[in-house]
Amino acid sequence: MGLEIVLNDITEGAKADVRRIGEEADAASLQIIGEARQASKEALGSRLLEVEEKLEQQRQQVLSSANLEVKRIVLNRRKALLDQVYDQALEKIKNMPADENEKxxxxxxxxxxxxxxKIYSNAKSEDIVKKLSKLEYGGNLDCIGGIVIENKxxxxxxxxxxxxMIKTVYDRSLKSISDILNG
Structure with missing residues (x-):
């Protein structure tokens, strides 16, 4: 029986060691799983933060692009309106009454x-200019009106x-005209 007791003690000791090793393994695996979960959460949080930052950058880029596009459209419309005003002014000058042009x-x-x-004018004003000026008539110009005087x-x-004249006035007054037209 002595051998049986020794064998039994060894078996019980081995079982206790197995239990203890199992418990330690369970504890170690729980700790490893906990650390893995924490690392996973941190990695996920870090990745989520990166994604959020990229989304915010893209949102800002889209907003900037949209704002630039709106500004470009507004500026193009303002430019078209200013061009229309300029063209209307030229048209009024082209069609001014002859007596006003002569004045x-x-x-x-x-x-x-x-x-x-020498003096130059457009063909429409040639007779008036010849009548009003003592200078030699130099010829016709391609313009809506007015004169050019040349030295000898x-x-x-x-x-x-x-x-x-209208281009000079327009260029000098462009800011004021734009402010008036665009409020």
Whole structure:
């Protein structure tokens, strides 16, 4: 029986060791699983944060692009409106009554022909300019009206065409015109 007792003690000891090792293994596996879950949560949280940041960047890019597109459309519409106003002003000048045109030409010639040698105008105003000016008529210009006066050497030309005058006034007044038209 002594052997049986020793064998029984060894068996009981082995069973206790198996239980203890099993419990330690269970505890270790629970700890590993817990750490894995925590690491997974942290990785998922980190990844989720990255995704949220990328989504916010994309949202900002889309908003910026949309804002730029809206500004471009508004600017194009304003430009079209300004061009329309400019074209209407040119049209009014083209179609001004002959007596009014003659009055403007007379004033231009009177104030600027001194020191000039040749004078130019459009074909429509040729007869009026020849009648009003003492200068040699130099020919017709492609313009809506007004005159150009040239010195004897031909190296100085004073441009008093309506085209240039309205463009100069328009360019100088563009900001004010834009503010008026666009509130």
């Amino acid at each position: 403007y030409l007379k004033t231009l010639i009177k104030n600027h022909e001194k020191g000039g040698y 050497e031909g190296n100085v030309r004073l441009d008093f065409t309506y085209d240039l």
